[in-house]
Amino acid sequence: MPSSEPTIAELVGSCTRSAVHLEMRDHYGVAEEAADFRAWLETGRLDTDPASPDWAPWVSLVSQARRRGVAVRRARIVSEPVSDYIRYEHASTVVNLLAGEDVRWLPRRRASDLALPGNDFWLFDDQVIRWGYFSGNGAMVGHETSDDPAAAKLCSEAFAAVWDRAIPHDQYDIR
Numbered sequence: 001m002p003s004s005e006p007t008i009a010e011l012v013g014s015c016t017r018s019a020v021h022l023e024m025r026d027h028y029g030v031a032e033e034a035a036d037f038r039a040w041l042e043t044g045r046l047d048t049d050p051a052s053p054d055w056a057p058w059v060s061l062v063s064q065a066r067r068r069g070v071a072v073r074r075a076r077i078v079s080e081p082v083s084d085y086i087r088y089e090h091a092s093t094v095v096n097l098l099a100g101e102d103v104r105w106l107p108r109r110r111a112s113d114l115a116l117p118g119n120d121f122w123l124f125d126d127q128v129i130r131w132g133y134f135s136g137n138g139a140m141v142g143h144e145t146s147d148d149p150a151a152a153k154l155c156s157e158a159f160a161a162v163w164d165r166a167i168p169h170d171q172y173d174i175r
Contacts, residue, residue, distance in 0.1 A: 005145050008122065008130065012029050012061050012072075019065060020159045021074040025122050027085040029138030037046040040088050048091075050098045059099040066100035073102045075162045077116075081108050085138075090174050095170060104166030114161045115154070121156045 011163040022174050036054070040046045043127055062072050068162050074096060078086050122130040133142045146152075 006130075009057075009061055011122065011124050011128065011130055012070075013143075014067050015065065015070055015128075015169050017125050018071045019120045019122060019124050020072075020163075021120075022117075022155070023074065023076045024116065025120065025134060025138060026079050026083040026139045028134065028140075029126050030140055037085065037088055040091070041084060044090070046091050048094050050095050053083055059095065062096075062099035062101055062156070071102070073104075073159075073163065075104050075106060075159060075172060076165050077106045077108055077111050077162065080109070082113050087174055090169075091171070092150070093169055103169040104125060104163060105169065105172040106162050106166040109166050111162065114158065114165075117151075117154055118159050118163075122153065123159060126156045127152050129155055 006014075019129055036047060041057065075175070076086070076089070082090070090105075096103050096144055110162065117131075120132040122132075124130070127145045127147060127149075129148070131144045132140070133144070135141050
């Protein structure tokens with residue numbers, strides 16, 4: 001059955017000013033990453049080639065958005081010491097940066113007094129939210145798009161508060 005929800009590519013492709021993403025989990029059990037994550041755990045090797053089949057679509061999408069003048073930012077709230085999955089994400093973030101994203105990390109203990117939504121989200125042009133829903137073990141269970149002004153305001157304010165406190169990727173030491 002086809003989904004009526006717009007894809008992330010459609011949402012990034014149609015925004016004009018900003019695309020921000022807030023991630024708040026310490027582990028994501030995304031099926032498409034499982035083999036790469038296992039291989040990284042076993043060997044320490046990771047695909048960081050922006051032209052690889054796994055990365056090229058994302059790199060192209062973000063690069064096109066940046067050329068249109070869209071600011072693409074990602075913030076991750078993480079527990080410390082960080083999980084193996086966060087180490088894996090940190091190691092692969094070089095590709096997000098090469099694509100044109102700005103990425104920051106916020107230790108969870110520094111987020112205690114922030115009002116945060118209950119789910120990860122993307123927020124496009126401060127108006128359209130794409131909620132990401134995950135199971136307890138981190139598997140993706142769905143998405144929902146909303147243009148509710150109150151929810152968009154919450155997400156915008158939450159992201160801004162996280163961003164102000166977060167540490168730029170090149171300065172965040174995961175050890």
